Amino acid sequence: MWVTEHCRWFATAIGIGTVGGLLMIGGITLAQNPLAASDSSAAATAETTAGDKPTEYVPKTKAQLRKMLSNLQFKVTQNEGTEPAFNNLYWNNKRDGKYHCIVCDQPAFDSKTKFESGTGWPSFFQPVDPKSVGYKNDFHLFYKRVEVHCSRCGAHFGHVFDDGPAPTGKRYCMNSASLKFYERKSAEKE
Numbered sequence: 331m332w333v334t335e336h337c338r339w340f341a342t343a344i345g346i347g348t349v350g351g352l353l354m355i356g357g358i359t360l361a362q363n364p365l366a367a368s369d370s371s372a373a374a375t376a377e378t379t380a381g382d383k384p385t386e387y388v389p390k391t392k393a394q395l396r397k398m399l400s401n402l403q404f405k406v407t408q409n410e411g412t413e414p415a416f417n418n419l420y421w422n423n424k425r426d427g428k429y430h431c432i433v434c435d436q437p438a439f440d441s442k443t444k445f446e447s448g449t450g451w452p453s454f455f456q457p458v459d460p461k462s463v464g465y466k467n468d469f470h471l472f473y474k475r476v477e478v479h480c481s482r483c484g485a486h487f488g489h490v491f492d493d494g495p496a497p498t499g500k501r502y503c504m505n506s507a508s509l510k511f512y513e514r515k516s517a518e519k520e
């Protein structure tokens with residue numbers, strides 16, 4: 331009796347896992363996220379570790395975001411706000427690891443591409459993957475700037491400028507409030 335029940339439970343669990351995996355792959359296809367797609371098999375096992383793999387993302391309502399984010403995080407990511415220079419979490423963070431989107435946890439930047447810009451905001455010369463961010467022209471000031479946001483959830487990250495260092499010449503000027511840092515484990519170091 332126990333065996334029968336156990337087998338039935340197991341079959342149900344497999345079924346749910348498969349459906350979950352398919353749903354997730356569908357969502358990722360829509361979001362056109364090759365990073366997440368390559369990790370879909372691992373993600374389907376529901377054994378992903380924060381900081382290693384993109385986790386499944388279910389879009390949140392503004393009310394849910396208000397609850398899960400601080401006032402500053404909400405203002406920056408949802409209303410394209412800007413945090414104070416030199417008075418934010420990561421502008422001077424020199425630790426080795428990855429910066430994920432604070433809203434949906436998609437990897438966005440790597441410390442290997444971080445550089446000292448002197449601006450007081452965390453600055454990178456490229457995103458972790460070209461498809462991990464999206465762009466939009468921003469005319470909030472008197473000149474055109476290129477706004478940068480998360481390609482998966484649309485959270486505002488900051489702006490990109492053409493005065494960055496080699497090899498890209500780009501300066502991704504980001505808000506710490508849009509990001510969550512995950513220190514790289516020694517096993518992952520190259």
Ligand SMILES: [Zn+2]
Pocket residue numbers: 431432433434435436480481482483484485
């Ligand atoms: Zn996001």
